[in-house]
Structures are given as structure tokens and as C-alpha cells.
Amino acid sequence: MNFYFEAAKVLDKLDAKKGSIKSVIAAVNEKDRKRTAALVIETLKYKQVLVDVIDATKLLKEERKITSKNLALLLVHDLLLTNGIQAGDGPVKQAVFRHKTRLNSELQRIKIKRGAKSNGELAQGEDSRAALIPRYVRVNTAYCTTNEAIEDFISRGFELSAPFASKQGFAKDEHIPDLLAFNPRVSFETDPLYTSGKIILQDKASCFPAYILSPPSTDESVVIDATAAPGNKTSHLCALMKNRGRLFAFERDRKRFSTLKMMLGKAQCQNVEPVNADFLTISPQDKTYAAVTHIGSGIVNRLDYLLDTENENDGEQERLNKLAAFQLSMIKHAMKFPSVEKIVYSTCSVHAIENEQVVRQALTSDEAISGSLVLASSHDVLPQWKRRGLPEEMATPADAASLVRCSPDEDATNGFFVALFVKKKPPDPMTAEEKAEPSAKAAHKRKKATQNEAVEGTTGRRKKRKRSANPD
């Protein structure tokens, strides 16, 4: 039963906002960590249903041995939704068992009420809003063309219409090329295009960073993905680079690095050089990276949609501060690469502290100033996307307009944020007056000026020659 008590403590810490799911689970002893993570995540997915079942059966009121609601959630989860409670017979287990029939019939009642055919349909899924978000599929153009994928889907009964027209309906996304939107009820886990690596299951917003970075596709291109695993963004960059040039993919975690390599192999990425290292430890002066022009950096915390993050307390604030400081150090490090021209920064957070505030600090950093890095014009950052950065958080309206935000409530995507830093162009030698004038006239003026300079130069040289031929 100890295992359940420990898992209940994890849920208590999450309720008290003492950290993210990932960080709280990382503190569990290594032996039980994996099992605890699985139980906690599964229980959170069914939390609302489990709370309803427990409340309806008055389990906590009648059984004082069950000391907390979180312990009850875990035990009832295992009793009703898995192979049973994995603990020896003791007073707590017996207390839950006494209510087994009532708990079960309450679960069945909820299923009937919600029209759910299986327990799985009661899960919160990716998010309670998930049912409204299409299932996005990115065609991996490093391996197969979008037309080939579309024809393949149509040959198997899908219809090119709209994702919500029917379960078989799908459409091309209006913002991201090679992205297809399907009905959220369709599953692709066993689809031959997915198992072969020809399509990648990637939500829309997470396709933004690579598309906005838009790396060049020449043999000379050199690009870095600073935070690569599991590799969706990396394979997207590779596809945009048409598998040409060099793409360094950094991943500091050893296990996630194996996943990354496996994923890149499956996606037929041939221009990627995966590196199992912390990006912050890589020297920007290292000759290997001298020609790097495009860099992507961004970490996301995909499990936090399971937590209610509305009432942030001090613990949550501290966690966000730490994340923001880390994100800033990654951007500043990227800015030190000598040939860097573009840096895309992304998060799947909706908090200004990790988004606009990080960007604002990055813009005034020594690294940005000495590297002449500024925010790209909004025309170059997904201009047709309406939701932009928060103006109250940025120094100028233009800076806010340069940023992209996604709202999980309103954009049929997950929460997301993207910023693009670019190297400031050197001042244009053409004057404003010249630009305003018709080009032929301006060119004529320039030609005349050059001729005059040449004449003056010759006269000057002639005078000089005269002087040196007749020294005083």
C-alpha cells in the first residue's frame, strides 16, 4: 500500500502547485518512478469521472481509513479501470472493496449518461478541448509528397472536405503547407503512412517554429535544433531543408536522445547530425558551428494541461521564473554563434513570463546588441495569423505584432508562443530620396555623382603628380 501513499503525496504536491508533473515525479525514488508516473498521469486523465464516482458513493465519508481524496482517486482508479489494486490485503484495500459494487455501478451510470462505449472515452484525453481540435498530420516531405499522401488517404476512404464534415473528412491546413487536418476521432497509431514514417503526428502550433524559421535548402545550409527530442521539429526542419546541408540536433537527455535517433531514422532524415549534449555547453566559437545561420530553441511541458493552473501560487511562480531564466540563457547562447542570422524561440506555454518577458529581456541583452539581433517584422512571421503577442508586455506595438500566440480556447490548437529574432540588415546605401524617385532618374543621378567623383579623383591625382614632378 506504500506505493499508493507515495503516489497520493505526488498528487497532493501537484494540488499545492509545488511543481510541474515532470518535476514532482522526478523527486520520487527511482525504483517506483516509472510506475508512479504512469498511475498519476492515468488517474489525472480520469480525475473528473473518479471524483464523481467517489462523491456519489460517499466513499470518503463512510470509510475513515481512506485518509485523503487523492488516495481514494488512485485506489478507485486501479479498482475500476485496471487489473485491480496492486497491494496486499489490508484495512485500506478492504475499505475500498466494501464499496466495489456501488463504485462500479456509478461508473456504468456515468458511461451511459455520456454515451461512452468504453472506459477510454471517459478520459480527459490530451485536453478537455481535444474534441474540438482536429487531429493534425504533417506529411513528411523528406520521404513522400503531400499529393502522394492525400491520394493514399483518399484510396482508403478518406474525403478531402473538412475535418468535422464526417469522421472520414480531412482538409489541407490554411497556414502550414503539408499539414493535414483530420477528425479528432480518427486514430493514426497503426496507419501504414505513420508506421512507415511518411506522416508525422504533430499538432498545428508545434509546426510553427520550423516553418517560421524557414531554413534554406542548399548544400551549404547549416542549422541547429537546440532542443530536439522527440524530433518532430527536427524532422520538419529536415523536410524544409529538403534533406540538404547540415542540421545539428542537440538533446541532452540520454534516453530521449535514443528516441530522437530512432525517430529521425524512421523519418528518413539524412542531413541530421544528432548530438547527445547540452546545447549550453557547446562553444559558439567551435569551428564545426562557424557557418550556422539558423537556430531553433524551445522546450515544452506537454503534461501540464492535466493540472488546473489557474491559481498560481508561489511554488508555481518560482517554477515559471526558473523556466524563464533557463529559456533566456538558451536564446542568449544561440545569439553568440558568429554567423547566426535567425533564431526561432518557441514554448507551449501561455504565461507571459515564459514568453513576451523572455523575449523582451533577450532583446536588451549584450548578446542581442553585439550580434545586431532584433525581432523580425510581423510580415515575416506568419502574417496571416491573427493572434499576436501581448502589447502590454512589449516595448512597442511593432514588437508585440512580431510575436505569434496560440490560444487553446480559440485557435483549435494547443497553447503556443513563437518569436523570431533576425540579424539587423546593414543600412541601405540608397538614400530615402533615391528610393522615392523613379529608379531611372535615381540611377542617372548616381551615375553623374560617380562621374564627378572620378573627375575630381583624376584632377586630384593630376595635381599631386604635378606637385611631385616639380618639388619645391
Ligand SMILES: C[S@@+](CC[C@H](N)C(=O)[O-])C[C@H]1O[C@@H](n2cnc3c(N)ncnc32)[C@H](O)[C@@H]1O
Ligand atoms: C519538449 S522538447 C522539444 C520538442 C521538440 N522540439 C519537438 O518538437 O519534437 C524539449 C527537449 O529539449 C531537451 N533539452 C532541454 N534543454 C536542453 C539543452 N540545454 N540542451 C539540449 N537539450 C535540451 C529536453 O531534454 C527535451 O527532450
